Structures are given as structure tokens and as C-alpha cells.
Amino acid sequence: MKVLILGGTGVISRCIVEQLLAQGHHPVLFNRGTxxxxxxxxxEWITGDKNDKxxxxSLMQPHRFDVVIDMISFNASDAGLTVQTFKERASQLIFCSSTAAYKRPFRxxxxxxDAEALVDDPVFPYAYHKAEMERYLHTVIAKGEIPVTIIRPSLTFGIGGANMGVLRQNVNLVHRIKSGKPLVMFGDGTVPWSFTFAPDTASAFAGAxxxxxxxxxxxxxxxxxxxxxxxxxxxxxKLVGREPQLVHMSSQLLHEANPGLFAHLYYEKxxxxxxxxxxxxxxxPTFRNGxxxxxxxxxxxxxxxxEGHPVEAEKDRLEDRLVEMYHRFGNELKALF
Structure with a gap:
């Protein structure tokens, strides 16, 4: 099959490309070519910017694909452009949504x-816009314009990604643990979670x-x-041979202090x-999650x-300050009694 991947070089999509190649398909990547x-x-590459509608x-006009996998639509307008561009040029569209689009708490x-509702409150924009994208796609499905499949990954870690940890600081986690520096954990750290890795998530897209x-x-x-x-x-x-020191902070307080950095904790995690x-x-049947x-x-x-990733100095200083504030508050709290 000739499969177009809109994106193709992100954490999950690069694994999709590798799996399609291994299965003997012909992947075509559309992105800025960097x-x-x-x-x-x-x-095969097609270089361009999807934001330039x-x-x-015009770039896609001469092409036809068996499947288009869209990894870069984040709202209904993005998805609409994909549908309008390929509904006569592809046999199937696969969209990457997110489990963040589910309303919390779960039912x-x-x-x-099929038991969960989609977010309907724009207070967490990422989740709301993904939900709006899905609502639009369900109208496309209902009208029978083109076969559509929606995949909702949860938090996924993989090569090339910088989304690990409460502050999404990846390599800083290793640096701080090795150095014996405390790290911030939201809540009491006991929220149940299934951490997923990109090669497994990619098998859903390749298998669809x-x-x-x-x-x-x-x-x-x-x-x-x-x-x-x-x-x-x-x-x-365990992997680096040193037990981490964790300090626990309220996700509500973190969100109120910096909604941009901590909304994912308060509204989702x-x-x-x-x-x-x-x-x-x-x-x-080829989906794997092992x-x-x-x-x-x-x-x-x-x-x-x-790769020799450097420590993100700004986030390292921020975590130092949060830890310092945590201990200061603890001492002040003790003084009340």
C-alpha cells in the first residue's frame, strides 16, 4: 500500500514509518523536510507546510494514496482540511486523537x-480541540464521505520525545536522580497509570x-x-542505581501557578x-502493547x-525553587502546631 503520513518524524509517527517499511508498504512523508x-x-518525501492551505x-492534487495517516491535526479545522483534500484521493483516513479528549472522571x-464521553469544556484547550475534531469526524463518518479511523494514544514516550515527567523535562529526571536532587511529584504519586511507548502505539496505526x-x-x-x-x-x-527523592505538591496549586505548564496534570493526569x-x-490483531x-x-x-542531551537549566532551576517552597511551607505548617 502507498501510505501518506502527515507528519512522519514525530515520536509515534517515526515508528509508524519503520513498521510500514517492515511490512513492505510504501510510506510517503509530508512535512517541512527538516x-x-x-x-x-x-x-518518499513531499515537503511543505499544512498551515498553508x-x-x-496544490501539492497533493496530483497524488492518490491507499491510506492517509494524519498525525498533525489538532482541531476540527485541521481535520476538515485533510478530509477535503483526500476524500477523492485516498481510500482511508486515519487520525491521531488522544485519550485526553475523554471527559474526566471516567465512567x-x-x-x-464506547462508554466514555468527549470533553465539552474549553478550559483545557488541547483536550477540547481534539474532542471537537472527533465530533467533526463523526459527522464525516455518518455522511459516508470517506472511511475514517480514529486512534487515541495516551501518554506515550519514545525516541525524540521531550514529554516525560511532571515538568516534561526528560533528561533532567535522570540528572536530578543521579545528583540526589529532589523531584516534584503531583499529588501523592499514587494515581494509577499505564505508561505506553511509541513502538507499541505505532502498531495501532500500522495495523489499522x-x-x-x-x-x-x-x-x-x-x-x-x-x-x-x-x-x-x-x-x-533503579536503572541508574539511585533512589529518587520526591516531594509531593498539589496539582491544583501547580495549575493555578502556571496553567500552561501544569494543565495536563490538573485536567488529565x-x-x-x-x-x-x-x-x-x-x-x-497485530496491535501490541507489551x-x-x-x-x-x-x-x-x-x-x-x-545523543548527549543537555540538562534544561531553566526547568532545573524551577524545580529547585518548587522544592525549596515545599520545604518552606512544611516548616511554616509545623510552626502552627
Missing amino acids: KKELFQDDV DAFQ TIPAQE AGNERTYGQSYHATNEDLHVWEDLYLEIG QYSGLFDNSKIKRDI ITLAEGLDMMLRWFER
């Missing part, structure tokens, strides 16, 4: 796709491509190993992150070492 070193000559549609635990059972369906694609948030840091500590994968396993937390974090740490 990371061509990631793949060899067996990948007219230029994008079911582990969450089941050309799969008629997935037409008109929505799936989440997550790990099922039961962990709590604190385990993420504790497992890194303070709630259960457990998902039932029965539906995707039924319809996509990378354990230890295996996935070992992969990430090897990448950090290989």
Missing part, C-alpha cells in the same frame, strides 16, 4: 471507548491501515501494565490513566546517553 536524516532512500492542496475504569474492520471506529491504544505515577521515577532510579484495549485487539515500563525507560535512557 529531519530527512531519520530515514534512508526507501522513504492552498499550497498544501468506566479501565476506560472503554487498510483494515476495513476499523472503518468508522475509534480506539485507544495503550499499555495495560498497572503502575502508579510514582513508579515512573522509581523505575528510573490527576485521574486514572487505565484503558481497556479489548476493542483494538479484536479489530487489529513494552514494560522498565524496558521502555531503558530505551529512553540509552537514547539520552547516545
Whole structure:
């Protein structure tokens, strides 16, 4: 199959490309062409910017694809452009949404796709716009304009990603644990979560491509190993040989202090992150979700070492200040009694 990936070089999408190649398909990548070193000559590129609507549609006009996988639509308008551009030029559209689009708290635990409602409050813009995108796509499905499949990843870690940790600071976690510096954990660290890694998530997209059972369906694609948030840091500590020191802070206070940095904690991650994968396993037998937390974090740490990532000094200083404030408040609280 000839499969267009809109994006193609992100954390999940680069793994999709690798899996499509391994399955003998012909992937075509559309993006700005700044990371061509990631793949060899067996990948075709179309260079452009989807934000330039007219230029994008002009670029795509001569092409036809068996499947289009859209990893870069974040709202209904983005998805609408993809639908209008490819409804006569592709046999299937696969969209990357997010489990963040589910309204919290869940109605079911582990969450089941067809039992959950979508976010309808714009207070958390990322989640709201993904939900609006899905609502639009359901109208496309209802009208029968083109076969559409929706995949909802949860928090996914992988090579190239900088989204690990409460402050989303990746390599800083390793630096602080090795240095014996405390790290901030939201709440008491015991929110249940299933941490997922990009090669597993990518198998959902690769397995949905050309799969008629997935037409008109929505799936989440997550790990099922039961962990709590604190385990993420504790497992890194095991891998580097030093137990992390954690200080626990309210997600509400963190969000009130900096909504941009901490909205993902307050609106999403303070709630259960457990998902039932029965539906995707039924319809996509090649979906896999077996990378354990230890295996996935070992992969990430090897990448950090290989690439020589520097510490993010600004976030390191911020974490120092948060830890200092935590201890100061603790001392003041003790003084009341």
C-alpha cells in the first residue's frame, strides 16, 4: 500500500514509518523536510507546510494514496482540511486523537471507548480541540464521505520525545536522580497509570491501515501494565542505581501557578490513566502493547546517553525553587502546631 503520513518524524509517527517499511508498504512523508536524516532512500518525501492551505492542496492534487495517516491535526479545522483534500484521493483516513479528549472522571475504569464521553469544556484547550475534531469526524463518518479511523494514544514516550515527567523535562529526571536532587511529584504519586511507548502505539496505526474492520471506529491504544505515577521515577532510579527523592505538591496549586505548564496534570493526569484495549485487539490483531515500563525507560535512557542531551537549566532551576517552597511551607505548617 502507498501510505501518506502527515507528519512522519514525530515520536509515534517515526515508528509508524519503520513498521510500514517492515511490512513492505510504501510510506510517503509530508512535512517541512527538516529531519530527512531519520530515514534512508526507501522513504518518499513531499515537503511543505499544512498551515498553508492552498499550497498544501496544490501539492497533493496530483497524488492518490491507499491510506492517509494524519498525525498533525489538532482541531476540527485541521481535520476538515485533510478530509477535503483526500476524500477523492485516498481510500482511508486515519487520525491521531488522544485519550485526553475523554471527559474526566471516567465512567468506566479501565476506560472503554464506547462508554466514555468527549470533553465539552474549553478550559483545557488541547483536550477540547481534539474532542471537537472527533465530533467533526463523526459527522464525516455518518455522511459516508470517506472511511475514517480514529486512534487515541495516551501518554506515550519514545525516541525524540521531550514529554516525560511532571515538568516534561526528560533528561533532567535522570540528572536530578543521579545528583540526589529532589523531584516534584503531583499529588501523592499514587494515581494509577499505564505508561505506553511509541513502538507499541505505532502498531495501532500500522495495523489499522487498510483494515476495513476499523472503518468508522475509534480506539485507544495503550499499555495495560498497572503502575502508579510514582513508579515512573522509581523505575528510573533503579536503572541508574539511585533512589529518587520526591516531594509531593498539589496539582491544583501547580495549575493555578502556571496553567500552561501544569494543565495536563490538573485536567488529565490527576485521574486514572487505565484503558481497556479489548476493542483494538479484536479489530487489529497485530496491535501490541507489551513494552514494560522498565524496558521502555531503558530505551529512553540509552537514547539520552547516545545523543548527549543537555540538562534544561531553566526547568532545573524551577524545580529547585518548587522544592525549596515545599520545604518552606512544611516548616511554616509545623510552626502552627
